[in-house]
Amino acid sequence: MKPAYAQALASLVSGTLFGFGLSLSGMLDPSRVQGFLDVFGAWDPSLMFVLGGAVVVAMTGMLLVKTMARPLLAGCFHIPGKTKVDLPLLLGSAIFGVGWGLGGLCPGPAIAALPMGYGAIVLFVAAMLAGMVIHDRFVAGKIS
DSSP: OOHHHHHHHHHHHHHHHHHHHHHHHTTTOHHHHHHHHOTTSSOOTHHHHHHHHHHHHHHHHHHHHHHOSSOTTSSSOOOOOOOOOOHHHHHHHHHHHHHHHHHSOOHHHHHHHGGGOOHHHHHHHHHHHHHHHHIIIIITTTOO
């Protein structure tokens, strides 16, 4: 199998598994996320276990990366070189967090929930894409 096809197949399998995991864990339901963030009301701790599982998988993956000379299906690893915590990172994190809390979705679950056809999710994804385009066209070149 050619490397490009192998990469596409690995991406398809990984994305499908990720979407299935989000669905199985209930993370496609915005009320589940909002219940987790409602610490002074009807708090739902289930997201904590999903996030904990994700951290374990990510840590395992990063430990594996340290033992490999290069990825199986690419010439090199693409690990961000920028490690500085700066104002754009903090502002972006805050905007992401507020959007996550208000909408109850982050990009992965929102895209995975699109086939369900709920108008609110379609609107969320459209607004998310519009924000990405606005950032790339008007903001990305102005911050460093």
